[in-house]
Amino acid sequence: MSDRSAARIEPWGEGDLPLLEKLMGDPQMTEHLGGPESKEKIAERQARYERLASSGRGRMFKIVDAATGEAAGSVGYWERAWRGQQVYEIGWSVIPQFQGRGMAGTATAQAIAMASSERKHRYLHAFPSVDNPPSNAICRKLGFTLLGECGFEYPPGSFMQCNDWRLDLLAVT
Numbered sequence: 001m002s003d004r005s006a007a008r009i010e011p012w013g014e015g016d017l018p019l020l021e022k023l024m025g026d027p028q029m030t031e032h033l034g035g036p037e038s039k040e041k042i043a044e045r046q047a048r049y050e051r052l053a054s055s056g057r058g059r060m061f062k063i064v065d066a067a068t069g070e071a072a073g074s075v076g077y078w079e080r081a082w083r084g085q086q087v088y089e090i091g092w093s094v095i096p097q098f099q100g101r102g103m104a105g106t107a108t109a110q111a112i113a114m115a116s117s118e119r120k121h122r123y124l125h126a127f128p129s130v131d132n133p134p135s136n137a138i139c140r141k142l143g144f145t146l147l148g149e150c151g152f153e154y155p156p157g158s159f160m161q162c163n164d165w166r167l168d169l170l171a172v173t
């Protein structure tokens with residue numbers, strides 16, 4: 001791809017609600033995430049993102065185009081219980097005008113380095129829909145191991161078939 005651009009990550013902040021509206025309020029962006037959220041749900045999500053770092057249970061970041069400083073997306077990780085263990089789950093999202101430039105992959109690698117440096121949880125999981133080739137490609141490229149498929153009801157009433165990808169954070173250098 002010729003138009004690849006560098007990305008950096010910054011802690012999610014109070015001023016990032018308009019970005020979140022572009023990421024979570026749009027039908028195309030949320031096709032694999034259960035559909036667009038209402039303004040109210042997005043405001044609740046914004047508050048959760050702002051609180052996450054101080055809760056000590058994960059971190060959320062804004063993805064920024066390093067060349068222009070424009071906001072391009074989100075990446076973050078949070079604790080969850082999975083098959084009887086506490087693990088980190090990671091998720092990412094890039095708005096259409098910045099897609100296809102390697103930004104999600106670059107930003108996710110930076111978030112993985114942060115999660116690994118904490119030495120808090122050994123395993124980081126990602127659960128992209130089986131129908132989401134770019135997200136599955138990112139997992140493969142960043143060294144995750146595919147454990148198999150699993151079904152989720154998210155949000156309630158909406159069923160997704162996902163891949164369970166796992167990365168060993170102790171093996172990240």
Ligand SMILES: CC(C)(COP(=O)(O)OP(=O)(O)OC[C@H]1O[C@@H](n2cnc3c(N)ncnc32)[C@H](O)[C@@H]1OP(=O)(O)O)[C@@H](O)C(=O)NCCC(=O)NCCS
Nearest residue numbers: 029092093094099100101102103104105128133134135137
């Ligand atoms: C998934 C998403 C984050 C990808 O963002 P992006 O910045 O375009 O991703 P990148 O450019 O970093 O990487 C995409 C990779 O997928 C590959 N890819 C894209 N389409 C593909 C396809 N149809 N088949 C296989 N690989 C594909 C690309 O070649 C690229 O790999 P490369 O860097 O080795 O060339 C973006 O499309 C998005 O936000 N979608 C909506 C929200 C979403 O689904 N989030 C994921 C929830 S798990």
